[in-house]
Amino acid sequence: MAMKALTKPRQATIYQVAERAGVSIATVSRALREDTPVTDETRRRVREAAAELQFTPSRSARSLAEGRHAANGIVFPDLVGPYFAEVLLGYEAVAAGLGSSVLILTTRDRRDAADAVRDLARRVDGLAVHGRTVGDDLIAALAGTVPVVLIARDPVPGVDTVRTGNRRTARALAEHLLGHGHHRFAFLGDPDSSPDFAGRYAGLRDGLQAARANAEKQGNAGKRAGRRDDVALHLVPETGFDLEAGERAARSLLTRRNPPQALVCANDELALGALRAAAAAGLDVPGDLAITGWDDLLAARFAGLTTVAQPMRSLGATAARWLDRRIDDPSPAARRRVLPTRLVVRGSCGDHHL
Amino acid sequence: MAMKALTKPRQATIYQVAERAGVSIATVSRALREDTPVTDETRRRVREAAAELQFTPSRSARSLAEGRHAANGIVFPDLVGPYFAEVLLGYEAVAAGLGSSVLILTTRDRRDAADAVRDLARRVDGLAVHGRTVGDDLIAALAGTVPVVLIARDPVPGVDTVRTGNRRTARALAEHLLGHGHHRFAFLGDPDSSPDFAGRYAGLRDGLQAARANAEKQGNAGKRAGRRDDVALHLVPETGFDLEAGERAARSLLTRRNPPQALVCANDELALGALRAAAAAGLDVPGDLAITGWDDLLAARFAGLTTVAQPMRSLGATAARWLDRRIDDPSPAARRRVLPTRLVVRGSCGDHHL
DNA sequence: CTGAAAGCGCTAACAT
DNA sequence: ATGTTAGCGCTTTCAG
Numbered sequence: 001m002a003m004k005a006l007t008k009p010r011q012a013t014i015y016q017v018a019e020r021a022g023v024s025i026a027t028v029s030r031a032l033r034e035d036t037p038v039t040d041e042t043r044r045r046v047r048e049a050a051a052e053l054q055f056t057p058s059r060s061a062r063s064l065a066e067g068r069h070a071a072n073g074i075v076f077p078d079l080v081g082p083y084f085a086e087v088l089l090g091y092e093a094v095a096a097g098l099g100s101s102v103l104i105l106t107t108r109d110r111r112d113a114a115d116a117v118r119d120l121a122r123r124v125d126g127l128a129v130h131g132r133t134v135g136d137d138l139i140a141a142l143a144g145t146v147p148v149v150l151i152a153r154d155p156v157p158g159v160d161t162v163r164t165g166n167r168r169t170a171r172a173l174a175e176h177l178l179g180h181g182h183h184r185f186a187f188l189g190d191p192d193s194s195p196d197f198a199g200r201y202a203g204l205r206d207g208l209q210a211a212r213a214n215a216e217k218q219g220n221a222g223k224r225a226g227r228r229d230d231v232a233l234h235l236v237p238e239t240g241f242d243l244e245a246g247e248r249a250a251r252s253l254l255t256r257r258n259p260p261q262a263l264v265c266a267n268d269e270l271a272l273g274a275l276r277a278a279a280a281a282g283l284d285v286p287g288d289l290a291i292t293g294w295d296d297l298l299a300a301r302f303a304g305l306t307t308v309a310q311p312m313r314s315l316g317a318t319a320a321r322w323l324d325r326r327i328d329d330p331s332p333a334a335r336r337r338v339l340p341t342r343l344v345v346r347g348s349c350g351d352h353h354l
Numbered sequence: 355m356a357m358k359a360l361t362k363p364r365q366a367t368i369y370q371v372a373e374r375a376g377v378s379i380a381t382v383s384r385a386l387r388e389d390t391p392v393t394d395e396t397r398r399r400v401r402e403a404a405a406e407l408q409f410t411p412s413r414s415a416r417s418l419a420e421g422r423h424a425a426n427g428i429v430f431p432d433l434v435g436p437y438f439a440e441v442l443l444g445y446e447a448v449a450a451g452l453g454s455s456v457l458i459l460t461t462r463d464r465r466d467a468a469d470a471v472r473d474l475a476r477r478v479d480g481l482a483v484h485g486r487t488v489g490d491d492l493i494a495a496l497a498g499t500v501p502v503v504l505i506a507r508d509p510v511p512g513v514d515t516v517r518t519g520n521r522r523t524a525r526a527l528a529e530h531l532l533g534h535g536h537h538r539f540a541f542l543g544d545p546d547s548s549p550d551f552a553g554r555y556a557g558l559r560d561g562l563q564a565a566r567a568n569a570e571k572q573g574n575a576g577k578r579a580g581r582r583d584d585v586a587l588h589l590v591p592e593t594g595f596d597l598e599a600g601e602r603a604a605r606s607l608l609t610r611r612n613p614p615q616a617l618v619c620a621n622d623e624l625a626l627g628a629l630r631a632a633a634a635a636g637l638d639v640p641g642d643l644a645i646t647g648w649d650d651l652l653a654a655r656f657a658g659l660t661t662v663a664q665p666m667r668s669l670g671a672t673a674a675r676w677l678d679r680r681i682d683d684p685s686p687a688a689r690r691r692v693l694p695t696r697l698v699v700r701g702s703c704g705d706h707h708l
Numbered sequence: 709c710t711g712a713a714a715g716c717g718c719t720a721a722c723a724t
Numbered sequence: 725a726t727g728t729t730a731g732c733g734c735t736t737t738c739a740g
Contacts, residue, residue: 011476011499013716013717013718014717014718015717023726023727024726024727024728025717025718025719025727025728026719026720026726026727026728026729027725027726027727029718029719029720030719030725030726037725037726038725038726039725039726042725042726054495054499056472056473056475056476057476057717057718058418058476058716058717058718059414059423059473059476059477060413060414060415060417060418060423060716060717060718061414061418061716061717061718061719061732062717062718062719063414063417063718063732064412064414064415064418064716064717064718064719064731064732064733064734065717065718065719065720065731065732066718066719066720066732067719067732069413069414071457071477079439079442079443079446080443081436081439082435082436082439082652084439085433085435085436085438085439085442088433088439088458089433089434089460092433092458092459092460093460093463096459096460096464096470101457101459101473101474101477102457102458102459103425103455103456103457103458104442104446104456104457104458105446105450105455105456106443106446106447106450109447110450116450118410119410119413119455120455121410122365122410122411122412122413123413123425123455141408145365145408243652269652272652272656275656297652297653298436298597298623298626298651298652298653299651299652299653299655299656301653302626302629302653302656302657303656367732367733367734368733368734369733377710377711378710378711378712379711379733379734379735380710380711380712380713380735380736381709381710381711382734383734383735383736384709384710384735391709391710392709392710393709393710396709396710411733411734412732412733412734414732414733414734415716415732415733415734415735416733416734416735417716417734418715418716418717418718418732418733418734418735419715419716419733419734419735419736420716420734420735420736421716421735
């Protein structure tokens with residue numbers, strides 16, 4: 001009966017490889033990497049010895065000596081739902097291709113978020129920070145230490161930022177809904193809970209106001225439908241992000257005396273929840289109530305939800321690419337980019353006749 | 355005009371803090387941690403100096419000195435779709451709560467997957483490896499170096515494994531479908547592409563065979579519907595995992611001379627794709643064709659897809675918990691656990707009358 | 709309670 | 725081409 005190992009099997013060090021191959025540790029260090037001046041024969045011997053000892057260089061020792069980690073970090077507010085996974089996917093793919101490991105951190109439910117992010121910053125060569133995770137002050141402080149790129153967040157002076165378009169497309173959505181003849185609107189979602197949500201709400205408001213102003217200017221306010229031309233926008237600052245939150249908020253909203261005709265939701269999950277609430281209330285969508293979302297999740301297709309598609313993977317991929325570039329050369333001015341979004345019209349916003 | 359900094363702003367070191375506080379670096383090291391014997395006054399001075407210098411200990415130096423990383427890694431074959439995100443979510447939440455950073459690696463599209471995993475293993479104190487990412491030989495080798503826990507994968511001797519139930523529930527699914535009167539079955543998905551898929555296929559096959567054997571034993575094979583009682587199972591080893599793959603495979607399958615009555619898909623995405631293909635072919639689901647999936651994604655609810663729910667977050671959470679435990683004490687025997695899954699019957703598998 | 713000093717394992721000058 | 729050696733920044737005995 002074999003004895004159970006009592007001591008944890010320690011990894012071989014560069015010294016052992018050197019001894020076994022009959023060379024110095026410096027030679028081992030060189031032989032194990034590419035493009036270093038070593039005789040083929042020596043390299044062969046070293047590699048052989050390394051293989052026999054199953055040697056892999058200690059990452060922390062190497063990081064300490066090199067002064068870099070060969071790793072990037074990404075900070076999310078949460079990981080619930082398909083959205084973050086898509087952003088992460090784009091990020092990881094690029095980072096890995098560039099030779100960086102990826103560290104991930106979620107700030108949700110952590111009171112010590114700032115500390116966690118600060119700690120993360122010491123483990124990486126660059127940091128991508130998503131949305132509302134930590135304050136601008138910390139971002140600024142971090143940026144003085146390590147390259148940072150912001151994702152889906154309002155810019156901080158001197159820091160790169162990648163976002164997807166919210167206001168313009170939200171305005172387009174408003175116009176589309178107005179075209180369906182809706183007048184009483186409600187926005188479901190808390191603008192303060194996310195920069196993206198804030199942009200979507202602002203865009204909707206803008207679009208609605210512009211339409212009203214336009215109508216008045218053309219003096220045909222009365223021609224159409226009398227006073228009903230007064231478009232109204234009601235804000236339902238639901239702080240949740242998921243289906244349950246949407247269902248709950250919509251349920252109470254729909255039982256009011258004067259429910260909206262069109263419910264614009266800050267994301268698809270909220271909209272999907274609203275859809276359920278509407279069904280439960282016996283309401284016809286879009287007949288009695290129009291509902292729209294944002295993100296174009298897979299479920300949106302099957303729910304026939306009108307929504308807005310945004311390039312989630314590109315968001316992550318761009319962040320990773322920019323980070324890598326800035327690690328090489330921190331000097332260029334901060335970059336900002338807004339990735340295009342696209343209105344995806346399906347059945348939930350109103351009838352579309354050909 | 356301020357000059358642009360030409361040198362990257364170096365972080366303060368423990369030496370600078372020590373000098374500023376008028377103590378030795380050893381004292382700084384102690385004062386900055388908890389439960390260490392230092393005078394309150396000294397600690398105060400040191401903390402003050404550290405704060406002024408914005409000092410945070412170098413992670414690689416600390417790791418090298420301590421011989422640990424305070425980080426865990428998780429390896430996925432891919433990151434596409436909601437499934438992996440859920441597993442990761444469960445993992446990250448637990449790991450973070452236990453004070454470990456999380457490194458994530460995807461092997462998809464990498465020919466150097468083994469190297470990447472080996473590299474990752476040197477950056478962490480423990481490693482969770484999901485499904486078909488790398489071979490058993492590498493797992494075994496890794497396990498000799500760092501604690502490893504396998505997720506959704508067949509066990510490797512001496513290594514912890516957490517999975518979700520496939521065979522039993524797949525058998526239940528088979529019975530349910532037989533109950534609907536279906537005889538000609540097809541399984542969409544490649545059993546060789548994932549241990550989970552293999553289990554689901556095997557379970558379906560078992561369930562179908564058991565039913566046939568049972569029917570013969572009871573001698574009522576002819577009583578029911580004559581020779582049509584011969585249940586058949588056709589395998590469509592589609593290697594993709596996503597909706598497009600499912601749609602493509604289903605399309606070609608449905609144009610055959612003798613299409614199946616029930617299409618059991620290896621996951622929801624494939625099933626959702628099949629649903630689209632069926633709709634495009636003018637087929638009624640479940641009238642002309644029953645379709646089932648696996649995972650119970652959000653979209654499945656809205657598509658009315660019969661599927662199987664599995665505790666994805668628990669999968670990740672359990673892995674993280676076990677890993678942490680094994681890092682503390684590597685000696686206990688390997689653990690194995692199969693988390694329960696649950697059949698979720700909706701409309702796509704057949705009519706359900708009350 | 710605090711300081712001195714020895715590593716942790718590797719890379720990168722600097723020699724040879 | 726290869727060896728020597730000085731760090732990288734921190735933790736941790738071991739003294740005091």
